[in-house]
Amino acid sequence: MIKNYLIAIALLFSYLGFQGQIVAAENREIKMMSFDEFEPMLYQENDSIYIVNFWATWCAPCVREIPAFESLNEKYKDQKVKVLLVSLDFPNQLESRVIPFVERMNMKSEVLLLNDPNSNRWIPLVSEEWTGAIPATVIYSKDFRGFYEQEFHFEELEEIIKPLLN
Amino acid sequence: MKRVSIFFGILFLAAASFAQGYQVGDVAADFRLLNVDGKYVSMADYPDAKGFVVIFSCNHCPYVVAYEDRMIEIHNEFAPKGFPVIAINPNDPEVQPQDSYELMQVRANEKGFPFPYVFDDGQKIYPQYGATRTPHVYLLERVGGQLKVAFIGAIDDNYQDASQVSEKYLANAINALLDGKRPDPDFTRAIGCTIKVKRD
Numbered sequence: 272m273i274k275n276y277l278i279a280i281a282l283l284f285s286y287l288g289f290q291g292q293i294v295a296a297e298n299r300e301i302k303m304m305s306f307d308e309f310e311p312m313l314y315q316e317n318d319s320i321y322i323v324n325f326w327a328t329w330c331a332p333c334v335r336e337i338p339a340f341e342s343l344n345e346k347y348k349d350q351k352v353k354v355l356l357v358s359l360d361f362p363n364q365l366e367s368r369v370i371p372f373v374e375r376m377n378m379k380s381e382v383l384l385l386n387d388p389n390s391n392r393w394i395p396l397v398s399e400e401w402t403g404a405i406p407a408t409v410i411y412s413k414d415f416r417g418f419y420e421q422e423f424h425f426e427e428l429e430e431i432i433k434p435l436l437n
Numbered sequence: 438m439k440r441v442s443i444f445f446g447i448l449f450l451a452a453a454s455f456a457q458g459y460q461v462g463d464v465a466a467d468f469r470l471l472n473v474d475g476k477y478v479s480m481a482d483y484p485d486a487k488g489f490v491v492i493f494s495c496n497h498c499p500y501v502v503a504y505e506d507r508m509i510e511i512h513n514e515f516a517p518k519g520f521p522v523i524a525i526n527p528n529d530p531e532v533q534p535q536d537s538y539e540l541m542q543v544r545a546n547e548k549g550f551p552f553p554y555v556f557d558d559g560q561k562i563y564p565q566y567g568a569t570r571t572p573h574v575y576l577l578e579r580v581g582g583q584l585k586v587a588f589i590g591a592i593d594d595n596y597q598d599a600s601q602v603s604e605k606y607l608a609n610a611i612n613a614l615l616d617g618k619r620p621d622p623d624f625t626r627a628i629g630c631t632i633k634v635k636r637d
Contacts (some may be wrong), residue, residue, distance in 0.1 A: 329499050331533065332631060359628055361499065361597065388595040391606075394626040403591075404570035404631040420569070422636070 299373055303362060303384045306393040312355060313397065313409060319351040320412040320435050322428070325385075325397075325405050327359045328372045332422045333406040337376060339425040343432065344380045350436055354380040359405060362386040458567010461623045465491075465577050465584045468562045470525065470555035471538070473545040478523065478553045480577075480584060487519030488578040488587070488614065490607070493568040494524040494554070496544045497535035498630035501572050503596045505548055508572075511592070512552045515611050520576075522552035527563035527571070528633040536633060563632055570629030576610050576620070587614055590625030 313323060324340055326333035337356070344354040356378070360369045365384055373382055387393055394401050398418035401407055407420045412435050459465060469479045480489055492508060494501050512522035528536035538556050545554045557563055566575055576588035588610035593602040610620030 327499075330630060388597045388601070390596075390628045391591060391594055391625040394628070401626070402569040403626045403628050405628060406631070422631075 299370055299382075301358070301365060301370060301373065301382050301384055303365060303386050306385065306387040306396070309357070309383070309385055309387075310393075310396065313411070316413070318413065319353050320410070320415075320432060322352065322354045322432075323357060323409040323411075324354070325357050325359055325407045327405060328364075328368050329360070330405050336406060336423050337378065339423055339428055341376075341378060341380055342425050343428050347432065347436070352432060352436075356380050356382045358382060358384045360384060458565070458569075459575065459586045459589070461586050461589060463586050465575065465586050466562070466565050467584070468525075468555075468557075470557060470562065472553045472555050473538075473542045473550075478555050480523070483521060485519070486521060486579065488576065488611075489584065490515065490520055490522040490611070491566070491575040491577060492522060492524045493527050493563055493566070493571050493573040493575075493632070495526050495528050495533075495536045495571045495630070495633075496540050497533060498571045500570075500596055500627070500629045504572055504592055507592055507599060509548070509551060511607060511611075514608070516552070518611075518615060520611050520614075524550070524552060524554045525557050525562060526554065527557040527560060527568060529560060529635060532635055533633040560632075560634060568632060570627075570631060572627075572629055574607055576607065576614075578614050588620040588623045590622070591627035594625075596627065 312321075315321060322340065322343065324333075324336075326337065328334065340354050340356060343352065358369055362384060369382075369384060390403060394403050397407075397409060400418050401420055404420055406422055407418070408423060410417045410419070410431055415435055417431065467480045469477050472478045480486070483489070490511060494508070508522060508524065516522070526536055526538075526541055530537040541554055541556060544550075566573075568575070572592065574588070574590055574592060575586055577584040578587040579585075588607070590606055592605075592607045593599075594604045594606065595602045606622065606625045610623065613620045
C-alpha cells in the first residue's frame with residue numbers, strides 16, 4: 272500500500288520535473304546561418320518533400336500565410352513532408368522580434384534566420400526566377416522543383432504537395 | 438506525365454511573369470503623379486536632366502527604411518550632375534494602410550526628402566516598369582528624346598550596414614553613364630517587400 276503511494280508520489284514529481292524541462296525547451300533557439308551554411312538545405316537528396324518558405328515578422332503577407340505552412344507541417348508530418356521557415360528578419364532582431372513571434376504563434380515548423388546581406392549573390396542561387404520579394408517559397412523533392420514568388424493559401428500548397436506524395 | 442506538365446506549366450508562368458515590365462534597354466514611360474507637396478510631377482518637368490533615378494519605395498517596408506538615408510545621399514550627389522531621384526509609392530493603401538498618401542507626407546517631412554515622393558494612384562505605373570518589390574531601382578537615361586532603362590536593381594550590396602557596403606551598384610551605374618560607359622552590372626537583385634495590391 273505504502274509502496275504504491277510512494278510510486279505515485281515519485282511519478283508526480285517526475286511529471287512536474289518534466290514540465291519544467293518543457294518550459295525551458297519552449298524558450299526557442301533559432302539558428303542563424305549564412306547563405307553558404309544554409310544552401311545544402313535547398314538540395315537535400317532523399318525521399319522527402321521540402322517546403323522552404325522565405326518570410327519575415329514584419330512582412331504582412333508572410334505572416335498571413337504562416338498558418339497554412341503550419342497546417343501543412345502538421346497534416347503531413349508522417350508522410351515525409353518537411354517545412355522550413357527561413358526568416359529574413361534583421362539579425363539584430365532575432366532575440367527581440369523573431370523568437371517572441373515564433374513563441375507567440377506557437378510555431379512548430381523548423382525556423383532559421385538567414386543572415387547574409389549580399390542578397391544579390393544568393394537570390395539567384397535560390398531561384399533564377401526570384402526577383403527578391405517575399406514571401407517566396409521553394410518546394411522540392413527528388414523529382415520536382417518549383418519556385419513561387421507569391422502568397423499561398425493552404426489549398427494551393429496541398430494541390431502542389433499531393434501529387435508528389437507516394 | 439502530369440508531374441512534368443505541372444512543372445513546365447509553373448516554369449512557363451514563372452517565366453511569363455518575370456518577363457513583364459522593363460528590361461535594360463527598354464524605353465520607359467513617363468508619368469504624372471501626385472507629390473507629397475500637392476503638386477503633380479512628371480519626368481518631362483525636368484528638361485535639363487540627363488536621366489532619372491526612379492525608386493519604387495514606400496513608408497512601411499524595413500528594407501526601404503534601411504535605405505532612406507542612402508536615397509537622400511544619391512539625390513544630393515547626382516541631382517546636380519543631372520540625375521535626380523524620384524521615389525514612387527506603388528502600394529494600395531487599402532491593402533497596406535501604412536502606405537497612404539497622408540503618411541507619405543509625414544515620412545517625407547520627417548526625413549526631409551530632397552526628392553519628389555509621388556503616389557502611383559490606381560497602381561498603373563509600377564506594372565509598366567515591372568517593379569516587384571520596394572525598394573526597386575530603375576535608372577533611366579535620356580537618349581534622343583526618350584528615356585531608356587540603363588540599370589535595374591538595388592542601391593548597393595548591404596542593406597544592413599552602409600559602412601559595410603563593398604559594391605555601390607547604383608552609384609557605380611550612374612557614374613558609368615556620366616563617363617559615357619554602360620553600367621556593369623546593369624541588373625542586380627535584393628530582398629524587398631512585395632508591392633501591395635489587392636489579391637483576386
